[in-house]
Amino acid sequence: MTDNLEALQRALPYLLDGLLITLQLTVGGALLAFAIAISLGLLARFDNILIRGFARTVIEVFRGTSLLVQLFFLFFVLPLPPFNLELPSIVVGILGLGLNYGAYGAEVVRGSINAVPRGQWEATTALSLSRTQRMWRVIFPQAWALMIPSLTNLLIQLLKGTAVVYLITIVDFTAELNKLRIDTDVFFAYSLGLVVYFVIAYLLTLAMNAIEVRAKHRLGQGTRLREAVAAPTVDAEGNTP
Template identity: 75%
Template sequence: MTDNFEALGRALPQIIDGVLMTLQLTAGGALLAFVVAIGLGLLARFDNILLRGIARTIIELFRGTSLLVQLFFIFFVMPLPPFNIEIPAVLAGTIALGLNYGAYGAEVVRGSINSVDAGQWEATTALSMSRSQRMWRVIFPQAWVLMIPSLNNLLIQLLKGTAVVYLITIVDLTAELNKLRVQTDVFFAYTLGLLIYFAIAYALTLAMNALETRAKHRLGQGGKWRDTITTTPIPDMKGAGQAA
C-alpha cells in the first residue's frame, strides 16, 4: 500500500492535469449541449412542419447513434474528403459531447414547455403578448424549474461521458488512471477514479440544486438551499398560476 501512495505522489501532477481536462470537456460540452437543447427544443415546437422536421431529424440522429461513433466520426472522418475539416481532439470531444447530450436535452426542454399549465398560455393570449414575450416572460421561467432536475441528470451523464474521449488521444482523468494502474494496481487506481468522479458529480449536483432553488424563488415558490444538500427539490407549481 505504501508503494501505491508513493506512485500516486509521483503521478499527482499528471492526475491533476487529467482532472482539469475532464472539467474543461465537461464545461465546454455542457455549454454547447445547453445551447443545442434550447435551440432544438424550441424549434421542435414550431408550427412550420419543415423547421420542426429538421429539429426532429437532428434530435433523433444524435439520440439514436452512439456517442463513441459520433466522436470517431468527428475526429477521424471529418478530415477526409469530401469534408476536409481537421478538428483538434479537444474540440472534437467537446462537439461530440455537446451534440449528443444536447439532443437528449432538447426533449427535456420541449417536454417541460409542454408541461406548463394551459391556463398560463391562455393568460398570455388574454394579455395580448407577442410570441416571444409569451415564451420568455411567462412560459419559459416556469418550464425552467421543471427542466433543471432532468438537465442535472444529463450533466452528470455528460461528465461520465468524457471518459471515452481518451480514445482520440486526449489525456483526461481516465487516461491518467490507466497509467496509474500500471504503476500500482487495478483496485487502487480505479477506486481513486471513482472517488474523484463522485466528488465532481456531487459538486455539480449541488450547483444545479442551488440553481433550481433560485429559479423557484423567482417564481415565489420558496425553498431553502440547504435543503438541496440531502434532498432533490421537487418542482412545485402551486405558485405558478400567479406568474401570469
C-alpha cells in the same frame, strides 16, 4: 500500500492535468449541450413542418447513435474528403459531447415547456403578448424550473461520458488513471477514479440544486437559496422552529 502511495505521488501532476482536461470537456460540453437543447427544443415546437422536421431529425440522429461512434466520426472522418475539416481533439470532444447530450436535453426542454399549465398559455393570449414575449416572460421561466432536475441528470451523464473521450487521443483523467494502474494495481487506481468522479458529480449536483431553488423562488415557490442552505436550529427537545 506504500508503493501505491509513492506511485500516486509521482503521478499526481499528470492526474491533475488530466483532471483539468476532464473539467474542460465537462464545462465546454455542458454549455454547448445547453445551447443546442434550448435551440432544438424550441424549434421542435414550431408549427412550420420544415423547421420542426429539421429539429426532430437532428435530435433523433444524435440521440439514436452512439456517442463513441460520433466522436470517431468527428475525429477520423471529418479530416477526409469531401469534408477536409480537421479539428483539435479537445474541440472534437466538446463538440461530440455537446451534440449528443444536447439532443437528449432538447427533449427535456420540449417536454418541460409542454408541461406548463394550459391556463398560463391562455393568460398570455389574454394579455396580447407576442410569441416571443409569451415564451420568455411567462412560459420559459416556469418550464426552466421544471427542467432543471432532468438537466442535472444529463449533466452528470455528460461528466461520465468524458471518460470515453481519451479514445480519440485526449489525455484526460481516465487516461491518466490507466497509466497509474500500471504502476499500482487495478483496485487502487480505479477506486481513486470512482472517488474523484463522485466528488465532481456531487458538487455539480449541489450547484444545480441551488439553481433549482433560485428558479422556484423567483416563481414564488419555496424558499430563498440562503434559507434553503441554512441549517435549521434545534431546541432541547429536538424540534425545529
